[in-house]
Amino acid sequence: MxxxxxxxxxxxxxxxxxxxxxxxxxxxxxxxxxxxxxxxxxxxxxxxxxxxxxxxxxxxxxxxxxxxxxxxSLATIDYMKDDAKGNKVYVIGEAGLIDLILTAGFIWDEKNPDYVVVGLDSQVNYEKLTIATLAIQKGAKFIGTNSDKNLPTERGLVPGAGALISLLETATQTQPTYVGxxxxxxxxxxxxxxxxxxxxxxxxxxxxxxxxxxxxxxxxxxxxxxxxxxxxxxxxxxxxxxxxxxxxxxxxxxxx
Known part of the structure; x- marks a missing residue:
């Protein structure tokens, strides 16, 4: 074929x-x-x-x-636009995710976002995870960009976005909506x-x-x-x- x-x-x-x-x-x-x-x-x-x-x-x-x-990142933007829950967002991720989401018209909000989007972030820290946890507990929709547990690199299999998302799932007792x-x-x-x-x-x-x-x-x-x-x-x-x-x-x- x-x-x-x-x-x-x-x-x-x-x-x-x-x-x-x-x-x-x-x-x-x-x-x-x-x-x-x-x-x-x-x-x-x-x-x-x-x-x-x-x-x-x-x-x-x-x-x-x-x-x-x-x-x-593009798929996540397309999903949120279709979902139309709101335009306020808090993102754990890097420039390839955050910049595209903000350029698409979404507004950064750490206290009462409509969406919490979590992707791979090599600079993630406890405070970022805390902000996300509290926002999800308040009712923000929890979106995981992808469920990849690991990434293949020249060093071996390193943690992927799914590993961070699993941590927040445990902290919030909330299942994410995966997009990737x-x-x-x-x-x-x-x-x-x-x-x-x-x-x-x-x-x-x-x-x-x-x-x-x-x-x-x-x-x-x-x-x-x-x-x-x-x-x-x-x-x-x-x-x-x-x-x-x-x-x-x-x-x-x-x-x-």
């Missing part, structure tokens, strides 16, 4: 932390040469699409338009952006829990590449098998 478009993860799939994955670069270049539509769908909220675009170019020699990048992979919101919005239907695209990623389950949960075929989070030894015990599993993106046949 020839897929008309590809939804592609970044970290662990196209690169690994600060390390390039040569097959990832070749994969993107092949998509460009064949003029196959693709969209990077990433749970990384620390960087804006413009920063991701620049990083791909500067660090990995991969050159794409910023419109090719759809982050969990593998949830419906980010996948539906990604399909809108690429302009294709579920049966026309392939979801490509290294993390079974997020990338592959985002496809499985939403009726999209999946390609698990064993270059990042999910190890080869885990494949046989996965609850639902990916549509395809490969060791390296060089193995993928675009004409199948």
């Amino acid at each position: 020839r897929y008309k478009g590809y939804l592609v993860d970044l970290d662990g799939t196209i690169y690994l932390g600060n390390q390039p994955i040569a097959a990832g670069k070749r994969f993107v270049e092949h998509l460009q040469e064949k003029e196959i539509p693709f969209l990077f769908v990433t749970n990384n909220t620390t960087k804006s699409p413009e920063v991701v675009q620049k990083r791909l170019a500067d660090e990995f020699d991969i050159h794409v338009e910023k419109e090719r990048v759809y982050t969990a 992979k593998p949830e419906v919101v980010i996948m539906e919005k990604a399909l809108d952006r690429i302009g294709l239907s579920k049966n026309e695209v392939l979801m490509v990623g290294d993390n079974y829990e997020t990338d592959i389950c985002s496809g499985i949960n939403n009726g999209i075929d999946t390609l698990l590449v064993l270059s990042g989070f999910t190890p080869k030894k885990a494949v046989d015990s996965l609850p639902i098998a990916p549509t395809y599993v490969i060791d390296c993106l060089d193995e993928w046949d675009f004409d199948q």
